[in-house]
Amino acid sequence: MNDIHNDNKNARHKARRLLIRRHAQRRHFHFYSRVSNWTFLQNVSASPISWRAEHWILGGVCVLLTALVGIVIPTFANATRHEPSPVPYTTLALDLPQLPGDEADPAIGAYAANSEPDWQVVTVRAGQSLSDIFREQGLAPTDLQRVLDSQDDAVALRRIRPGQEFAFAHAPDGSLSAMRFERGDATRVVLHFGAGGVSEAAVERAVERRTHVAHGTVTRSLFYAGERAGLSDGMVLKLANAFGYDIDFAQDLREGDSFSVIYDDVYRDGERLRDGDIIAATFVNQGKRYTAIRYTNADGETTYYTEDGRPLRKSFLRTPVEFTRISSTFSTGRMHPVLGYMRAHKGVDYAAPTGTPIRAAGDGKITYRGWMSGYGNFVIVQHNAHISTAYGHMSRFASERLGEHVKQGQVIGYVGMTGLATGPHLHYEFRIDGGHRDPLTVTLPPPEPLPASQLAQFRQQASPQLARLKMVDAMQLARAND
Structure with missing residues (x-):
């Protein structure tokens, strides 16, 4: 009996829902007819993927929800955060002990005296002199003269080489207060400039x-x-x-x-x-x-x-000059290029640019240094009791004098074309007991x-x-x- 009653009740509810649905469809017929074909699952095989109205609505809702979450949650987190309470500090004024008015602290004075100057290091470039370096540092020639006068032996300052280092320290007014340089490999010299003069401190390294x-x-x-x-x-x-x-x-x-x-x-x-x-x-x-x-x-x-x-x-150099070519060899008979007749050529001519250094072929003593007819500026070096060498057509002599001893390789003159010569060259002779030998073939001892x-x-x-x-x-x- 109860089952029949329940079935009748369900039938009435179902009829009522259908009645409400038909009423809503009749009242909103235009809306239902427009959205009845909406779907979020598209038949891919029937048509390509494309954005429809329902996709745009769903996407907009997602964006809106994301923005709300990004704004609300951080704001809520900041609202619930508690700032720590500040820690109180107390400031006290302390009196420092007074320094004695009539004396200075010796430790401070010693530190100031031994403090390292603010060095400005300069490296010597090729062709530079110490005068050039002082001028680049804005120092006066009088400063350089004070430095040179302070040295008993100023060779280390007059003969500087590329790569060598000098260091300078300047006073607040720009004047030179100190200078540092190397005197040989093992000694560093520091010069201090003051009103009383120049003081030197040498440090062994x-x-x-x-x-x-x-x-x-x-x-x-x-x-x-x-x-x-x-x-x-x-x-x-x-x-x-x-x-x-x-x-x-x-x-x-x-x-x-x-x-x-x-x-x-x-x-x-x-x-x-x-x-x-x-x-x-x-x-x-x-x-x-x-x-x-x-x-x-x-x-x-x-x-x-x-x-x-x-x-x-x-004992002897085979060629006493850096030559470019041999312009004339040793010969008992040669047409002289200037005189125009046959004449023995008792040496070898080495063509070279004017000014090329001429070196002594061996150790010996200068026995002739002067003008020789036909040879121009001429030098003879006696090496021992039997052997001598001769050098002609020099443009000028070196510093060696008559009677001085020279070492092998020492410069005794410079290539030129003095005397009877058509171009710059060295005329070189090798003599044994006064007789001439071919310098290119002679057996050297x-x-x-x-x-x-x-x-x-x-x-x-x-x-x-x-x-x-x-x-x-x-x-x-x-x-x-x-």
Whole structure:
């Protein structure tokens, strides 16, 4: 009975809902007809995706909700935040103790006296003099004169070199208050300028030499081989100069030539200062091995020697001038370019620009210096009882005087074309017992070895260096055979 009653009740509710729906549809017929085809799920296979009105409405609602959340939540968070209460501070005024009025604190005075000046460091450029540096610093010539007058030996200031450093400190009024420079590798000099004059303080600096060993094989060039072995260009030049009497590095160098070298660097206060010297070296050129050992003899002369104590430096230079070409060779009969007739040419003419330095071919004494008919400015150097050399057509002489002794390589004059000459060149003669020899083919006498009194000391000094070089050569040979 109850089930029948419930069914009748549900039927009435359903009929009532249908009646309300039909009433709403009739009342809002236009709206329902317009939105009856709205859908958010589109049949993709039937038509491409496109934005419809319902999409725009849904998107706008999402944007609005996002904006509301972004504005309301931070505002609510700030509203609920509590600022910490400030911490109270108390300020007290403290009285400092008074300094004695009649005396100063000696510690403060000592600190002020020993404080380091505000140095302005200047590095010497090529061609600069100390006068140029002072002028760039805005200092007067009188300041430079005060500096020079303060030095008993001012060579370190008169002969400055590129890369050298000078430091200056200025007073508040711009005047020079202090100057700093190096007097040699081991001494730093500081000059202080005051009303009472110039005071000097010399500081000794720790200088040491650190020894290195290098080995290289020539592939492209000697400089490239030296760079790969860790040598500077300056050290490579020293290596070439040591063997320059036996090897012509412009023409004789071959790929596969090798060298081993013991050298040192100069360090000051733990920092590298400059290249040192080559202590010992070997060079293999076209299969021939040459050795150079640095040694200072009893006369204080430092040069390189072979293993048996004979100087690498030859007794005579084959060519005493850097020439561009040989303009005339030695001949018993040559048509003279000026006189116009056959005449013996008893020397070799080296064409070179006017002013090129002419060097003494060997150690000796100047026995003639003056004008010689046909030769112009002429110099004769007597080397020993049998050998002399002569140099003609000089544009001018060097500073050496008649009777002075000269060393091999010392400049004795400059190329010119004085006398009977058609162009600037050096006329060079080599004479033995007064007879002329061809300078290009004459057999030059070998240099004299060290005397017996020095030979034992030389061998004692050279022995460990030679052993070290042989060990380096053996290591390189072993590596090559691996």
